[in-house]
Amino acid sequence: MIRSLLFVPGNSPAMLQNADIHGADALILDLEDAVALKEKDGARALVKHAVKALNFGGLPLVIRVNPLGSPYLEDDLLAMVPLRPAYLMPTKVSGAGDIQRISARMAEIEASRGMKSGCVGLLPLIETALGVENAFRIASSDPRVQGMLLGAEDLASDLGAARSKAGREIFYARGRMVMAARAAGILVFDTPFTDVDDEEGLEKDAGFAKSLGFDGKAAISPRHVAAINLAFSPTVVEINYAREVMAAIPKGEEAGLGVVSLHGKMVDKPIVERAKRVLAAARQLGLEGEDE
């Protein structure tokens, strides 16, 4: 279960070697914005050697590669696909065609290395107006695509809107992304909160993203990970309610009632489905031990 994805600059040995200790559920090793143009080759080599030598605590690895049309993507793919990361994160993805071109090139590289076709997934970064409008097409463009991340900084700039902590300028994009991801049956992650020192702002922002339906959120600082994990974990109240729901069903059946009710509210199928999801998440996170 991925609640938090921590960005790690691809050219920083000190950050890479300790990337897995901050509690993040997944790591995004960054070859794109965190790396100066003159250091693209250096970062690529560093990430390659680091991924081969270190196991990053067994965490799923996402490698953010440079955009289509940049002179770096081909070398990125050649060096990164053979490392078999869980996902590559293509950037500035604006349509299904972008994904299909990258996926086809990945398939060639996989074949040349004797790797199983499609073994490296894609988790595209959606950060343009066109990308948001095409979100469902991108989400359903290729079986490699198993999740999407919203990138609000570039998006706001594309929109001509000022980026704000309240995030009104990305409200539509967030809703659209969640909708598209759910329609396509993939995961969807929220944009990072960029003020490293504003713990309260982060909690609000993450809580809001969760309320919209996001599965998790990216982090640009290790200090954000704990709050994000908390925001996207089921709460004790949610877990206890889910247990009550599950317990109410057999009771209702025994009583021969067609409709089960709990605290005066009807327990229907969506509520049961949600309770099951909450309990599955709690089980995965080891949060179920709170009761008797």
Place this chain on the structure above:
Amino acid sequence: MNILRAASAGTLESSDALVMVSPGEGELAIDIESVVLPQFGAVIRQAVEEVAREMGVTAGIVRVNDRGALECTLRARVETALLRGTEAGT
């Protein structure tokens, strides 16, 4: 493959290494400065030699200023410096 021009890779930050390569005659000359020289000097030299051999570089000068880089970092920096120094036209 020969080192065609002076090139460098890496930084002097802690846990990194700055690797500088330059053309030279004869055998590959390796010069190592390291904050962990007594503990890892021999291992660092061996890693530099291995990367150079894998890349087919047999002549020139490699100078390493190591700030406690892990082996994977060191190898990456040597590889990048050698690529930068051996590739035609950058």
Place this chain on the structure above:
Amino acid sequence: MSKLAGSLREAITACGLKDGMTVSFHHHLRNGDHTLNQVLAEIAGMGIKNLRIEASSLFAVHAPLVEHIKNGVVTAIGTGYMSGPLARAVSEGILPGPARFRTHGGRPAAMERGTARVDVAFIAAPAADPMGNLSGVLGPAACGSLGYAMTDARYAGKVVALTDHLLPYPLFPASIQEDRVDYVVQLSSIGNPQGIVSGTTRMTRDPVALAIARLAARVIEHSGLIKDGFSFQTGAGGASLAVTQYLKPIMRRLNVRGSFGLGGITGYLVEMLEEGFFDSLLDVQCFDLKAVASIRDNPRHQEISAARYASPLAKSAAVDSLDAVVLGALEIDTDFNVNVHADSNGIIAGGSGGHADTAAGAKLAIVAAPLFRARLPIIVDRVLCVTTPGDTVDVLITQRGIAVNPGQPELKDRLVRAGLPVYDIVKLKEMAEGYTGVPAPVKPEGKVVGEVEYRDGRVIDVIRAVR
């Protein structure tokens, strides 16, 4: 009668300082101290030789000592800590004999036993009156507590106070009082405030140190010690200081009111005092301006002497009532012995300070350190130098796991039950070496340049010269 001497030289002469005697200094002015260098320059100018220095700590600012050693003015040193060019020179064997390293609690004990005798104590005083009532909280070089200097005032044959802020008699409040002081000398400056205390102690932003601190706070939480009356000490650097910021929310959640914070005091502990997390602070040394202001203004922030802080000969010392202490390490070995004296190449890089004292006194002695620094694992088979014996160290905390001293099976059980990542220390060492490789052993084999005196007076290890 006045104790005001006309000059530093006059005071030195009046004390009868002669070749072969011992002079002492405290380190409350830390790396901003001007007095030790001024006093030794004067002594050297008087042609006095072959002196022994008993300092509570020596820093980079005291580099001129190297020249005094070369010239035979100083030929022996006892100290609690040593860094900078002097430490380097001592490591290279510049002294005729070994430097004697003591703990902050061991120093007053050695003076009480008479194994460390001081003929003349020079006490830098941020404020003084003409009769020798001394304060650390007033004046341009205010440093707060004068806890370490109290020892010198008590045991030295003669006591010379040095001040740049002379106030009318009777100065109030006096940390050291006139009954112990022979002479007062006015200097233009006793120290540079910037080097004495940092304006504010900065919390580390290093994510690895923060991860270690977070884990350390959880270890304290699950140790069972956090209940009303909890007491705590931490260092001012890196991961150890950061533990306070993670401890606070835990104490708030458990609704616990602590008894006291101890030691070198930082603004973070002052905040916790002011917010009611602790009832009082016991302060032997202030680390920042907030601590200086607090010890001046808040009666719950108490100044304590080095002896009350940590002396093993005290009828009781504050460390004996301490619940948890978070300490650093240059190295720790698989028997939990800790070295904070010598760096990985065997060069002197510090000293115990209160390390060994608090480890011995506290119910829970935590060592918090990164699993490896640069490429050097923190855990070794055998430390280059034992500062703090392993049987007084309870748990090692790194960013990748915890090792509990086998002598604390109950603590280990508690931490395992809490789901914390507990490993055998040998496993943790292997984990580090998985990243770094196995370092070739380094063993300095030169002459003995340092002797580590444990708080009970025994020499438990030596430091050898490096080339």
